[in-house]
Amino acid sequence: MATKIAKDQCQVLVVGAGPAGAATAYHLAKAGIDVLVLEKSAFPRDKICGDGLTPGAVKEILAMGINPVEEGWQVNRGLSVIGGGHRITLPWPEKSSLPSYGLTCKRTELDQRLIQQAVACGARLIENTAVQDLLTDADGYACGVSAIAREPQTRQKKNREFRARYVVDCTGANARLASRQGRTPLNNRPMAVAARAYFYSPRGNEEMMESHLELWDGKPGHSNLLPGYGWLFPMGDGIVNVGLGSVSSGAQSTNLPYKQIFNRWVANLPKQWGLSEEKMIGSLRSAPLPMAFNRKPAYENGLLLVGDAAGMVSPFNGEGIAPAMFAGRRAADALIQALGRTSRAQAELALQEYPRDLQDQYGGYYSLGRVFVRLIENPKIMHACTKYGLDKPALMRFVHKMLSDGYERRSGVASDRVLQILTKVVKPS
Ligand SMILES: Cc1cc2nc3c(=O)[nH]c(=O)nc-3n(C[C@H](O)[C@H](O)[C@H](O)COP(=O)(O)OP(=O)(O)OC[C@H]3O[C@@H](n4cnc5c(N)ncnc54)[C@H](O)[C@@H]3O)c2cc1C
Structure with missing residues (x-):
C-alpha cells in the first residue's frame, strides 16, 4: 500500500534553524514573505561551538531586533592572545560600523532565541522534521523538499513533502541539500x-x-x-x-x-x-x-546555501556565526527582490546579487585567510610568528583587526586601509 504523503506550501522554505536559518527566516518574515523553517531537532538543542561572538555577530543580532545586553548575555571587551612567551590584551576596536563589544552565549540559548525572534515576526517553524532530498521541477529548478517528520510523543515517523518557490539550505556542515545537488566541498579550501x-x-x-x-x-x-x-x-x-x-x-x-x-x-x-x-x-x-566558501555556487537553480552549508567559516579565527547571519540577511534581500519580479529570468538576475554580496564582503578577505592558513598550519611557523610578532603591540592590533574581521570595509584609519588594499590585491575566488 502506498504511503500517504502530506503536503505543505510556502514562498520560501528554509531548511535548518541554526543562526543561518533563523537570520534568513527573520529577514524574510519581516518583509511579509511566507517562510517555513524545517528543523530536524527540537529546541532547545545544543550545537558544538566555542560560543564566542565577535562584534560582527553582535551587529547581526541587533539587526534581528534583539538587544543582547537586555537578554543578559555575557559581554566581553576583547581578546587576550597568548603565544611565543608573550601575552597581549587587545580590546575590540572603537569603530563606526561595528559595536565595540562581543558576547558569549551558549548555543542552547542563542539559537532558540534567534529562531523565536523569526517566529515572532511571522516565520513558521516545524521541528522534528529531517529533510531528506530536494524536489525539482522539469527544468531542474528547486521547488520543495521531501522529509521525515517524527511525532515526538509516539516517535512515529511520517513522510512529508513541502513545496516552495525557493529553497534555502541552512543545514550546517553536512549541507544536506547542496550535497544532493552535487555541490561538494572544494579541495583547495581549508x-x-x-x-x-x-x-x-x-x-x-x-x-x-x-x-x-x-x-x-x-x-x-x-x-x-x-x-x-x-x-x-x-x-x-x-x-x-x-x-x-x-x-x-x-x-x-x-x-x-x-x-x-x-x-x-x-x-x-x-x-x-x-x-x-x-x-x-x-x-x-x-x-x-x-571554511572560506568551500561549497559553491551559493546560488543556483532555485537553491541558496547559507552559513556552514556554503562553508562560510572564517579561515582566520574559526568564526562562523557572524558570516552565517550576514549571509542570511543578504540571502533574504535577494529573495525578496526575486519574489517581486515578473519573470523567472528577472528573478534569476535578482538572485545573482546574493553570491556577489558574499564576494564583496568576504571574497578577498577569505582568500587572504587561505594564505594565512597555509602558513600557520605548521606549528613551527606559528611559533616563530608569535615569538617575534606578539611583543609588538602596533603589529598585534593590526593582526587582531585582521583575525577578527574587525576592519572597516570603507574609509577608516591606516590599518583599515591596509587591509582594504590587501583584500583587494589577493584574487577573490
Ligand atoms: C568546536 C567548534 C567551535 C566553534 N566556535 C565558534 C565560535 O566561538 N564562534 C563562532 O562564530 N563560530 C564558531 N564555530 C562555528 C559555528 O558553530 C558555525 O559556523 C555555525 O553554527 C554555523 O551556523 P549554521 O546555521 O550555518 O549551521 P548550524 O548551527 O550547524 O545549524 C544547522 C541546523 O540545521 C539542522 N539540520 C541539519 N540537517 C538537517 C536536515 N536534514 N533537516 C532539517 N534540519 C537539519 C541542524 O539540526 C541545525 O539546527 C565553532 C564550531 C565548532 C565545531
Missing part, C-alpha cells in the same frame, strides 16, 4: 576540526576572551609544540568554554587525537583557571568547520 568542553572556573565571569596561538604538551616553551590553537571563553555563571582546534589548508581535515591533546594542554594551563576533570561539565565534543 577545513578545521575543533573540540570543546565546559568547565566550572573561578575565571568564568571575566570580560576578556582568551586565545592560545600555541598548544604545549607540558610546560609552555619547554615541552613539545602540538598542532593547533586553543581558547578559553568565559560564559558568565562561573563557567568557561574551553576548546582547541586545528586547521588544514586542504579539504582533508587533520586527524589528531583531540582528547589526548586536550587533556595534556588543559593540564598545563595556569592554575588560576582551576580546570580539572572534576570541574568538567559533560564531555569533550568535536565537529568540523568548513
Whole structure:
C-alpha cells in the first residue's frame, strides 16, 4: 500500500534553524514573505561551538531586533592572545560600523532565541522534521523538499513533502541539500576540526576572551609544540568554554587525537583557571568547520546555501556565526527582490546579487585567510610568528583587526586601509 504523503506550501522554505536559518527566516518574515523553517531537532538543542561572538555577530543580532545586553548575555571587551612567551590584551576596536563589544552565549540559548525572534515576526517553524532530498521541477529548478517528520510523543515517523518557490539550505556542515545537488566541498579550501568542553572556573565571569596561538604538551616553551590553537571563553555563571582546534589548508581535515591533546594542554594551563576533570561539565565534543566558501555556487537553480552549508567559516579565527547571519540577511534581500519580479529570468538576475554580496564582503578577505592558513598550519611557523610578532603591540592590533574581521570595509584609519588594499590585491575566488 502506498504511503500517504502530506503536503505543505510556502514562498520560501528554509531548511535548518541554526543562526543561518533563523537570520534568513527573520529577514524574510519581516518583509511579509511566507517562510517555513524545517528543523530536524527540537529546541532547545545544543550545537558544538566555542560560543564566542565577535562584534560582527553582535551587529547581526541587533539587526534581528534583539538587544543582547537586555537578554543578559555575557559581554566581553576583547581578546587576550597568548603565544611565543608573550601575552597581549587587545580590546575590540572603537569603530563606526561595528559595536565595540562581543558576547558569549551558549548555543542552547542563542539559537532558540534567534529562531523565536523569526517566529515572532511571522516565520513558521516545524521541528522534528529531517529533510531528506530536494524536489525539482522539469527544468531542474528547486521547488520543495521531501522529509521525515517524527511525532515526538509516539516517535512515529511520517513522510512529508513541502513545496516552495525557493529553497534555502541552512543545514550546517553536512549541507544536506547542496550535497544532493552535487555541490561538494572544494579541495583547495581549508577545513578545521575543533573540540570543546565546559568547565566550572573561578575565571568564568571575566570580560576578556582568551586565545592560545600555541598548544604545549607540558610546560609552555619547554615541552613539545602540538598542532593547533586553543581558547578559553568565559560564559558568565562561573563557567568557561574551553576548546582547541586545528586547521588544514586542504579539504582533508587533520586527524589528531583531540582528547589526548586536550587533556595534556588543559593540564598545563595556569592554575588560576582551576580546570580539572572534576570541574568538567559533560564531555569533550568535536565537529568540523568548513571554511572560506568551500561549497559553491551559493546560488543556483532555485537553491541558496547559507552559513556552514556554503562553508562560510572564517579561515582566520574559526568564526562562523557572524558570516552565517550576514549571509542570511543578504540571502533574504535577494529573495525578496526575486519574489517581486515578473519573470523567472528577472528573478534569476535578482538572485545573482546574493553570491556577489558574499564576494564583496568576504571574497578577498577569505582568500587572504587561505594564505594565512597555509602558513600557520605548521606549528613551527606559528611559533616563530608569535615569538617575534606578539611583543609588538602596533603589529598585534593590526593582526587582531585582521583575525577578527574587525576592519572597516570603507574609509577608516591606516590599518583599515591596509587591509582594504590587501583584500583587494589577493584574487577573490
Ligand atoms: C568546536 C567548534 C567551535 C566553534 N566556535 C565558534 C565560535 O566561538 N564562534 C563562532 O562564530 N563560530 C564558531 N564555530 C562555528 C559555528 O558553530 C558555525 O559556523 C555555525 O553554527 C554555523 O551556523 P549554521 O546555521 O550555518 O549551521 P548550524 O548551527 O550547524 O545549524 C544547522 C541546523 O540545521 C539542522 N539540520 C541539519 N540537517 C538537517 C536536515 N536534514 N533537516 C532539517 N534540519 C537539519 C541542524 O539540526 C541545525 O539546527 C565553532 C564550531 C565548532 C565545531
